Amino acid sequence: MYRSARYHEPLLRDLNEGQPPSPMPKIDVPKTLQRTRPVALPVLEELQLMRHFLHLSHMNYGVETGMYPLGSCTMKYNPKLCEAISQWDSFTLTHPNQDPLTMQGTLQLMYELEQMLCEITGMDAISLQPAAGAQGEFSGLLLARAYHEHRNDTARTEVILPNTAHGTNPASASMAGYSVIEIPSTPEGTVDLKALENTVSEHTACFMLTNPNTLGIFESEILEIARIVHAKGALLYYDGANLNAILGKARPGDMGFDIVHINLHKTFSTPHGGGGPGSGPIGVKKHLESFLPVPRITKKKDVFSFAYDYPQSIGKIKAWYGNTSALVKAYTYILLMGGDGLTEAAEVAVLNANYMKQKLVDSGLYDLPYRALRKHEFVLSADRLLNLKGVRALDIAKRLLDFGLHPPTVYFPHIVKEALMIEPTESESKQTLDAYIQALITIAGEDTSLSKAAPHETAVRRIDEVGAVKTPILTWKALETAVATPKKET
Amino acid sequence: MQFIPNSSIKQAMLNDLGVASINDLFSDIPPQLRTTALRLPAGMTQQAVEAHLRTLACKNKSFYELPSFLGGGIKPHYLPAAVKAVTGRSEFYTAYTPYQPEASQGFLQAIFEYQSMIAELTGMDIANASLYDGATALGEAALMCSRLTHKKTFLIPENISWEKKSVLKNYTHGAGITIRETSYDPQTGTCNIDALTRLITDQVAGIYVENPNFFGLFEDHVEDIAAAAHAHQTPFVVGVDPLSLGIVRSPGEYGADIVIGEGKALGNPMDFGGSTLGLFACRQEYLRQLPGRIIGMTKDQEGNPAFCMTMQTREQHIRREKATSNICTNEGLCMLAAAVHLAWLGGTGLTELGKQNFDAGHHLLKAITAIPGYTAPFSGTHFNEFVIHHPHASTLHTELLHHGIHGGLLLEPWFPALKDCILFGVTELHTPDQTKKLLTTLKEVD
Numbered sequence: 001m002y003r004s005a006r007y008h009e010p011l012l013r014d015l016n017e018g019q020p021p022s023p024m025p026k027i028d029v030p031k032t033l034q035r036t037r038p039v040a041l042p043v044l045e046e047l048q049l050m051r052h053f054l055h056l057s058h059m060n061y062g063v064e065t066g067m068y069p070l071g072s073c074t075m076k077y078n079p080k081l082c083e084a085i086s087q088w089d090s091f092t093l094t095h096p097n098q099d100p101l102t103m104q105g106t107l108q109l110m111y112e113l114e115q116m117l118c119e120i121t122g123m124d125a126i127s128l129q130p131a132a133g134a135q136g137e138f139s140g141l142l143l144a145r146a147y148h149e150h151r152n153d154t155a156r157t158e159v160i161l162p163n164t165a166h167g168t169n170p171a172s173a174s175m176a177g178y179s180v181i182e183i184p185s186t187p188e189g190t191v192d193l194k195a196l197e198n199t200v201s202e203h204t205a206c207f208m209l210t211n212p213n214t215l216g217i218f219e220s221e222i223l224e225i226a227r228i229v230h231a232k233g234a235l236l237y238y239d240g241a242n243l244n245a246i247l248g249k250a251r252p253g254d255m256g257f258d259i260v261h262i263n264l265h266k267t268f269s270t271p272h273g274g275g276g277p278g279s280g281p282i283g284v285k286k287h288l289e290s291f292l293p294v295p296r297i298t299k300k301k302d303v304f305s306f307a308y309d310y311p312q313s314i315g316k317i318k319a320w321y322g323n324t325s326a327l328v329k330a331y332t333y334i335l336l337m338g339g340d341g342l343t344e345a346a347e348v349a350v351l352n353a354n355y356m357k358q359k360l361v362d363s364g365l366y367d368l369p370y371r372a373l374r375k376h377e378f379v380l381s382a383d384r385l386l387n388l389k390g391v392r393a394l395d396i397a398k399r400l401l402d403f404g405l406h407p408p409t410v411y412f413p414h415i416v417k418e419a420l421m422i423e424p425t426e427s428e429s430k431q432t433l434d435a436y437i438q439a440l441i442t443i444a445g446e447d448t449s450l451s452k453a454a455p456h457e458t459a460v461r462r463i464d465e466v467g468a469v470k471t472p473i474l475t476w477k478a479l480e481t482a483v484a485t486p487k488k489e490t
Numbered sequence: 491m492q493f494i495p496n497s498s499i500k501q502a503m504l505n506d507l508g509v510a511s512i513n514d515l516f517s518d519i520p521p522q523l524r525t526t527a528l529r530l531p532a533g534m535t536q537q538a539v540e541a542h543l544r545t546l547a548c549k550n551k552s553f554y555e556l557p558s559f560l561g562g563g564i565k566p567h568y569l570p571a572a573v574k575a576v577t578g579r580s581e582f583y584t585a586y587t588p589y590q591p592e593a594s595q596g597f598l599q600a601i602f603e604y605q606s607m608i609a610e611l612t613g614m615d616i617a618n619a620s621l622y623d624g625a626t627a628l629g630e631a632a633l634m635c636s637r638l639t640h641k642k643t644f645l646i647p648e649n650i651s652w653e654k655k656s657v658l659k660n661y662t663h664g665a666g667i668t669i670r671e672t673s674y675d676p677q678t679g680t681c682n683i684d685a686l687t688r689l690i691t692d693q694v695a696g697i698y699v700e701n702p703n704f705f706g707l708f709e710d711h712v713e714d715i716a717a718a719a720h721a722h723q724t725p726f727v728v729g730v731d732p733l734s735l736g737i738v739r740s741p742g743e744y745g746a747d748i749v750i751g752e753g754k755a756l757g758n759p760m761d762f763g764g765s766t767l768g769l770f771a772c773r774q775e776y777l778r779q780l781p782g783r784i785i786g787m788t789k790d791q792e793g794n795p796a797f798c799m800t801m802q803t804r805e806q807h808i809r810r811e812k813a814t815s816n817i818c819t820n821e822g823l824c825m826l827a828a829a830v831h832l833a834w835l836g837g838t839g840l841t842e843l844g845k846q847n848f849d850a851g852h853h854l855l856k857a858i859t860a861i862p863g864y865t866a867p868f869s870g871t872h873f874n875e876f877v878i879h880h881p882h883a884s885t886l887h888t889e890l891l892h893h894g895i896h897g898g899l900l901l902e903p904w905f906p907a908l909k910d911c912i913l914f915g916v917t918e919l920h921t922p923d924q925t926k927k928l929l930t931t932l933k934e935v936d
Contacts, residue, residue, distance in 0.1 A: 024841065025841065027848055031710075033738040034739065035841075039736060041611075041741070041836050042612050043608065044768070044838040059595040059596040060595065060597050061581070061593035063580070063727065064584050065581060079492075081536050091762065093553040095560045096550070097899050098556075102556055103762065106546075131623065131784040132622065137816065142660055145663075167810050167813070168807075169806075170811035171809075171811060172816040174813075175664055175665075175816050224555035248528045250519045251525055252518075271583050274587070274588065275588070275820050276821040276822040278819035289816065315659065317661060318623055319625040336492075336539050338534065340533060342530070351515060373517070397590065401592055409589075429496060430499060430503065461792050467788045467789060468787070468788035469786075474617075475606040475609045476603075477615075
């Protein structure tokens with residue numbers, strides 16, 4: 001049985017030995033800005049500091065702790081070599097405004113990575129600048145706007161997406177100034193072509209789609225979708241969160257997508273870092289290339305440079321050139337895998353998902369709404385357990401933690417009741433998959449008190465998230481003055 | 491295959507499923523769309539990949555091979571080994587966003603500590619769990635001001651980096667926000683307070699000032715700007731270099747309502763402009779309009795203190811198109827590095843580091859302007875970056891490179907009025923030898 005470390009680890013400020021605050025040295029800053037005392041930060045010795053953060057690390061679950069099949073997150077193994085190389089001084093101790101002649105190694109790497117990603121996605125040009133998937137989406141929508149505006153096609157105010165879309169899709173569209181229209185899915189779990197045809201119009205800027213979609217189903221009608229969207233002058237956007245499923249098997253560029261984003265921290269194994277830094281390069285077809293962010297990387301006579309002279313460019317989406325260390329890791333990963341290795345990754349990711357799906361459906365405990373064949377992920381419904389035993393998807397998720405397994409994504413996509421969205425990735429062995437399957441079967445058969453009171457073996461027991469909202473304690477200082485949330489402002 | 495364990499038992503697993511071939515699992519892809527093979531090199535061994543990357547790495551000149559005195563918002567700083575020792579723990583770096591709090595208490599507590607220290611540093615009530623970088627933090631701040639005030643004009647100083655201006659324009663365009671620039675005083679190099687106050691009307695959603703500003707200068711009229719903003723109920727947004735806060739007052743003390751900044755100087759390497767960290771802190775009453783993640787302290791069912799993501803109804807995964815921002819993945823590990831670095835420094839250490847940077851800047855400015863031909867165009871007090879004028883600034887850059895030194899950033903492309911002006915940056919990391927080499931070379935080329 002698994003058991004997480006459980007420390008009652010004090011807050012950093014309570015580790016403070018209480019040294020008297022040292023007086024401010026005299027510094028000749030303007031009078032209006034004179035600081036009167038040092039910032040109230042804890043004062044620690046390095047050993048205390050290391051013990052604190054080591055204890056915290058022991059109370060944190062990562063891919064190397066155990067299986068982490070969060071759907072749509074592609075929690076694959078992050079090869080150590082990629083990490084090690086990305087930390088070399090030659091890459092990290094470099095200033096973004098250094099003369100490009102002194103940065104030919106990184107520029108070559110970025111240039112070649114762009115080419116690799118073009119080949120993998122079937123797009124014509126790539127910008128590595130966006131910091132994460134959502135920023136890639138946002139950039140892509142700015143490109144769509146620039147494209148339409150350039151053609152004096154200014155009545156396009158809407159973005160359409162299916163009701164299975166990731167939450168970032170509508171949020172990015174809204175931030176880019178578009179109104180969002182959600183269309184339903186068919187009983188097969190795919191885009192409803194009739195609904196799409198009825199919705200797309202001369203007001204549509206873009207249709208955003210993940211393929212395979214968030215149910216893990218490949219949108220087989222993609223060519224027809226592209227035809228419908230393009231016939232009305234709109235663009236087709238590819239959310240690359242699920243690209244791992246089709247590496248070397250099919251390419252968004254061939255399917256008719258005009259803009260794609262790629263999550264390097266998913267498909268190309270740069271780690272998630274507990275929430276970042278990520279990297280969300282965007283790729284486009286020729287007709288959108290002139291709008292890409294600057295700088296672009298160019299190569300002339302074996303010399304790589306940054307080029308800024310693209311008058312139609314949307315400009316910058318992030319300071320400098322992107323999360324460089326993630327670029328180094330992704331490049332290293334692609335070299336390690338090679339074209340064949342990437343294809344093998346997709347094949348085994350899909351095999352692993354379908355293996356787990358089949359075994360769990362065969363158990364008769366979980367249901368699989370929508371079409372049976374899945375790609376890299378599948379979404380089970382635990383609704384039957386809710387009706388039979390009152391056990392919710394959330395309870396199952398918490399109970400999985402007691403088995404030392406990270407739960408799947410739960411309650412997404414919204415069209416599946418009590419959703420468990422499972423993406424095993426190619427990194428896991430059959431043994432691990434079997435253990436995970438067995439855990440889900442065991443949980444379904446257990447006394448419900450176990451799952452409802454779960455987790456039991458983690459650093460803390462089930463957390464009062466409602467209380468956290470009612471009384472927000474967001475800093476050390478607020479601990480002393482915690483009050484209930486003010487009413488929502490009008 | 492080193493990273494795909496089931497590769498060797500593919501067929502057995504397929505047989506188990508009653509599937510004849512792996513391609514049957516891809517039968518839902520229309521035949522005309524099936525890729526035959528990726529035109530990429532075959533996979534390489536780890537040793538071969540490492541060797542290849544070494545040849546690339548050799549084509550870069552890092553700080554120790556080519557000492558650089560570039561300013562512009564990024565500078566080299568000393569990174570304590572303890573920071574990497576913590577961020578190198580795979581429990582942290584291979585984790586996802588802490589959606590399952592019971593299995594993520596370590597990271598969640600670390601974020602809570604980060605939020606606490608950033609709030610303390612900036613003098614604000616709350617801080618979020620990071621944005622992408624300082625430039626996007628400015629974009630998010632402008633959007634937040636507009637949501638708070640329902641107004642559509644945002645004031646920025648003329649002298650911020652062109653990259654920030656471009657990012658800001660992209661972030662605010664969709665919301666219909668107009669950006670207006672306020673001029674700087676050509677004598678001091680700091681904000682022209684009279685011009686700024688004239689622009690503040692009841693139609694202004696927010697006012698942004700950087701301190702120190704892009705020319706490295708401290709803005710000393712911040713209280714007047716705060717008063718002018720607040721007279722119109724306009725939020726006052728201040729951009730900071732966190733290291734400067736060891737020696738100057740926190741913006742909260744002089745009336746800031748939102749504090750943002752590029753936080754990479756805390757615990758993160760220059761990384762050629764990657765590994766950025768968007769700082770974002772504000773007043774408690776803005777909580778419901780805050781972009782990005784925030785961690786709260788609560789209890790578990792046994793009453794033990796515990797941490798979780800909170801106020802999630804602001805976020806895209808719940809609120810979708812009505813979210814306060816689209817941000818999902820942020821800069822988690824960079825934030826962890828910042829938390830460790832701040833705790834490693836402590837308050838006194840941060841002050842000492844701030845002082846070292848202040849002194850390094852002042853000594854270098856004094857030494858450069860002592861050389862005939864080099865002048866400082868602005869009279870304001872600077873931190874660790876400063877502007878120098880030299881009649882042949884661009885040839886100077888090439889000459890310095892020949893001598894194995896990287897000079898400052900030429901400002902003329904972005905600020906045409908600053909012909910032949912160079913933005914230098916210097917920190918605690920620059921050794922006396924490196925500085926001496928710079929000064930000797932500057933003398934020689936003149």
